[in-house]
Amino acid sequence: MLDFSRNHFELLGLPVSYALDSARLDQAYRDLQAEVHPDKFAHAFDAEQRLSMQWATRVNEAYQTLRHPFDRANYLLQLQGIHAMDANNTSMPMDFLVRQMAWREQLEAAKAAQDAAALDRLEKTLNTEVREFQALLAEEIDQQRNYPLAADTLRKLRFTDKLLADVGAAYEELG
Amino acid sequence: MAYSEQVLDHYENPRNVGGFDKNEGGVGTGMVGAPACGDVMKLQIKVNDQGIIEDAKFKTYGCGSAIASSSLVTEWVKGKTLDEAMNLRNTQIAEELALPPVKIHCSILAEDAIKAAVADYKQKHGNMAGSEEYTACNPPVAS
Numbered sequence: 001m002l003d004f005s006r007n008h009f010e011l012l013g014l015p016v017s018y019a020l021d022s023a024r025l026d027q028a029y030r031d032l033q034a035e036v037h038p039d040k041f042a043h044a045f046d047a048e049q050r051l052s053m054q055w056a057t058r059v060n061e062a063y064q065t066l067r068h069p070f071d072r073a074n075y076l077l078q079l080q081g082i083h084a085m086d087a088n089n090t091s092m093p094m095d096f097l098v099r100q101m102a103w104r105e106q107l108e109a110a111k112a113a114q115d116a117a118a119l120d121r122l123e124k125t126l127n128t129e130v131r132e133f134q135a136l137l138a139e140e141i142d143q144q145r146n147y148p149l150a151a152d153t154l155r156k157l158r159f160t161d162k163l164l165a166d167v168g169a170a171y172e173e174l175g
Numbered sequence: 176m177a178y179s180e181q182v183l184d185h186y187e188n189p190r191n192v193g194g195f196d197k198n199e200g201g202v203g204t205g206m207v208g209a210p211a212c213g214d215v216m217k218l219q220i221k222v223n224d225q226g227i228i229e230d231a232k233f234k235t236y237g238c239g240s241a242i243a244s245s246s247l248v249t250e251w252v253k254g255k256t257l258d259e260a261m262n263l264r265n266t267q268i269a270e271e272l273a274l275p276p277v278k279i280h281c282s283i284l285a286e287d288a289i290k291a292a293v294a295d296y297k298q299k300h301g302n303m304a305g306s307e308e309y310t311a312c313n314p315p316v317a318s
Contacts, residue, residue: 084210085210085211086210086211087211087280088283089210090207090208090209090283090284091207091287091291092207092208092210094206097207097208097215098206100215101206101215101217101234104215104236154210155210158210158211159210159213163213
């Protein structure tokens with residue numbers, strides 16, 4: 001029987017870890033979705049229909065959370081009682097902020113000059129950094145189980161993700 | 176999101192955008208970031224030999240509320256002592272700009288930025304803002 005108290009990993013029958021077999025996640029999601037899909041309960045009683053709807057929503061939420069590396073890491077930390085994205089936490093390492101600021105300035109300059117090549121270079125640099133952070137998260141969460149350290153890395157990833165999104169938006173504007 | 180008139184005013188006409196050379200004697204630099212939204216804020220103060228903040232500049236990459244919060248802070252701290260600047264609270268910023276609850280973190284960011292700038296200045300000056308320090312950092316140029 002389906003149990004609402006299980007966490008996202010348990011629900012989908014996956015190990016509680018940052019490293020993830022995405023094919024296995026997709027398969028588990030499809031299997032579970034087929035089981036709880038509201039269409040299957042079209043002729044059932046109202047209460048059963050409602051329950052299946054709640055389940056489908058719950059399964060969706062679990063899938064969407066685990067699918068995205070950022071959300072997955074954030075969720076894993078929450079399971080450890082750590083809320084990495086707490087708004088009151090504003091002190092990031094100075095060298096990190098200086099680098100972020102420099103990239104922001106590069107983005108501004110590239111936008112002003114309509115310089116697509118500069119945007120390309122920036123995007124490449126940022127993607128490299130994102131991959132480094134993701135590798136660090138796997139190391140810190142799965143191997144070292146150093147959750148506070150992983151929270152620091154996750155916060156950095158957030159800044160870089162945001163910057164990448166802004167680079168993407170700048171591309172759009174270039175047309 | 177609908178911004179308040181006060182936020183729009185600072186957003187459209189931000190006061191004191193820019194920066195000082197962080198290695199200059201009387202300059203204190205504060206840099207902070209908000210993981211919740213990825214905003215980055217740099218706030219700098221220029222302190223005179225009486226320990227008064229003569230000038231302030233900021234550079235913020237973020238939403239309208241973050242820009243408005245830092246713009247407002249640079250206006251407020253000018254002419255203030257370091258202690259007065261340290262006593263500035265994010266609630267005052269939020270109130271002045273009529274920030275909605277979801278944007279309170281922008282005012283927290285601005286409060287932390289000014290505190291970091293004052294702390295940086297004090298660290299550079301060994302917790303003193305006396306004229307001796309000022310002189311030591313800016314030796315008279317022989318003519």
